[in-house]
Amino acid sequence: MPAVYLGAEVVERAFQFDGRKSLNKRITNTLQNSSILIAHRLSTVRNCDRVMLLEKGQITAAGDFEELEGKSERFRKMATQ
Numbered sequence: 001m002p003a004v005y006l007g008a009e010v011v012e013r014a015f016q017f018d019g020r021k022s023l024n025k026r027i028t029n030t031l032q033n034s035s036i037l038i039a040h041r042l043s044t045v046r047n048c049d050r051v052m053l054l055e056k057g058q059i060t061a062a063g064d065f066e067e068l069e070g071k072s073e074r075f076r077k078m079a080t081q
Helices: 011-015 019-030 065-071 073-080
Strands: 004-008 034-038 051-055 058-063
Antiparallel strands (some): 051 058
8 A cells, every 4th residue: 555545535436336334434444544535425534633624625624523513614514404
């Protein structure tokens, strides 16, 4: 495994995984090193050490999932939808 892994949640479709649970399990089991994951579902990043919220190409908030819920109104709204 490389020192840094870059992956996108979209691989779920490319490899025809058995839905979100399978993808999240593969991510958790496979990505033990430093990893950058581009995700569209918040459930995918819930257990990540650091999450960055991008808006219009800019990082507008960063922290773990719970920190972002507390300090970013935009993230909090997305998490409760």
